[in-house]
Amino acid sequence: MGAPTIVIGSAGRRLYLIDWFREAFAALGLDGSVVVTENDPWSSAASYGDVARQLPRYSDPAYAVELLDLVEDLRPRLYVSVNDYELMHLHVRSDLAEQLRSRGVLVPGVSPRWQLDCADKLRMAHQLDEIGVRTPATVRGGDREAITAMADQTEEVVVKHRFGSGSSGLAIVPARAAMAAVETAARSAPATGRDLEPDDRVxxxxRVLGVEHGVDIVGDLRDAGALRAVLARRKLRMRAGETDQAVTVDPAPFRRNAELIARAAGLTGLVDVDMFLDDDEGATVIDINPRFGGGYPFVHLAGADVPRYYLTQAFGIEDDEAWRDYATGVVSAKYESVRVTGHVD
Known part of the structure; x- marks a missing residue:
């Protein structure tokens, strides 16, 4: 058996995640290697790993062949992708996630059904409602009758892209202006390959009352649906749809939702969930990203260590539960950096 190896796919700008897996290897006494795969050889992360491998885009027929060749060559024990579209391809559009698992590679994620639901905010709302998780009533932008009924019961509404990510298409408007906001959002709503009218892509x-929080739900990597940790932070400032500043908080108010989601989704590994917390109503889920999200660094810097947990599971190492402990009240903020990623003649 070669050196302990893991792969991070489509890391993009998340260089800190590569660093934290390296640190986890060192903390566990393993001389491990972090392989980074990208289709853009000049991305921030492409040359930052211990090993760099350029793969075709997930939509290229050659992607599967080259990914499986990489696995045969390097024999990694873990494959972590932080790209929504690549995850959809791995878990839904193909059987690659299962092919990797059959070769001894752990692939964190949710069931194919939940992967689809997380990408479609209308389906996600229905799924959450079915399992007893509080979530806002959600209607299609083209359902004018339902929007009118909603406007009779609330003062403000949230309009956003149905298949978007981050704050794509987001508008918070008086209920009487909902129709106009739908028309505006529909103009930039992403195409999905489905036969939907533009308004139905919104x-x-x-509008949900309360304070917005980011919550990481961590499931057992080998026992699908078994909850291992809940990590939470209160959002203090947003930038370009991602948490820019946050303070760590007690995860207890979010645990019931976490248990229900982990079990229903067949969760292995980490998912990033946005929830609003209201003193009277409790926690309401508004979005789920089935991967490391932009909010994980805030709990990591406060003491949590999910990369360490992933490695103990991948390499069969006995470890205590300290990886899920973190201090509350820790405020962190993101900042910009830049690195040279290549040269041209």
Missing amino acids: IVQP
Whole structure:
């Protein structure tokens, strides 16, 4: 058996995640290697790993062949992708996630059904409602009758892209302006390959009361659906749809939702969930990203260590539960950096 090896796919700008896996290897006494795969050889992360491998785009027929060749060559024990579209291809559009697992590679994620639901905010709302997780009433932008009924019961509504990510298409408007906001959002709503009218690529919800939090739900990597940790932070400032500043908080108010989601989704590994916390209503889920999200660094810097947990599971190492402990009240903020990623003649 070669040196302990893991792969991070489509790391993009998340160089800190590569660093934290390296640190986890060192903390566990393993001389491990972090392989980074990208289709853009000049991306921030492409040349930052211990080993760099350029793969075709996930939509290229050659992607599967080259990914499986990489696995045969390097024999990694873990494959972590932080790209929504690559995850959809691995878990839904192909059987690559299962092919990797059959070769001894752990692939964190959710069931194919939940992967689809997380990408479609209308389906996600229905799924959450079915399992007893509080979520806003959600209707299609083209359902004018339902929007009118909603406007009779709330003062403000949230309009956003149904298949978007981050704050794509987001508008918070008076209920009487919902129709106009739908028309505006529909102009930039991403195409999905489905036969949908532009307005139906937008959703409308009543504005949720409370304070917005980011919550990482961590499932056992080998026992699908078994909850291992809940890590939470209160959002203090947003930038370009991602948490820019946050303070760590007690995860207890979010645990019931976490248990329900982990079990229903067949969760292995980490998912990033946005919830609003209201003193009277409790926690309401508004979005789920089935991967490391932009909010994980805030709990990591406060003491949590999910990369360490991933490695103990991947390499069969006995470890205590200290990886899920973190201090509350820790405020962190993101900042910009830049690195040289190549040269041209």
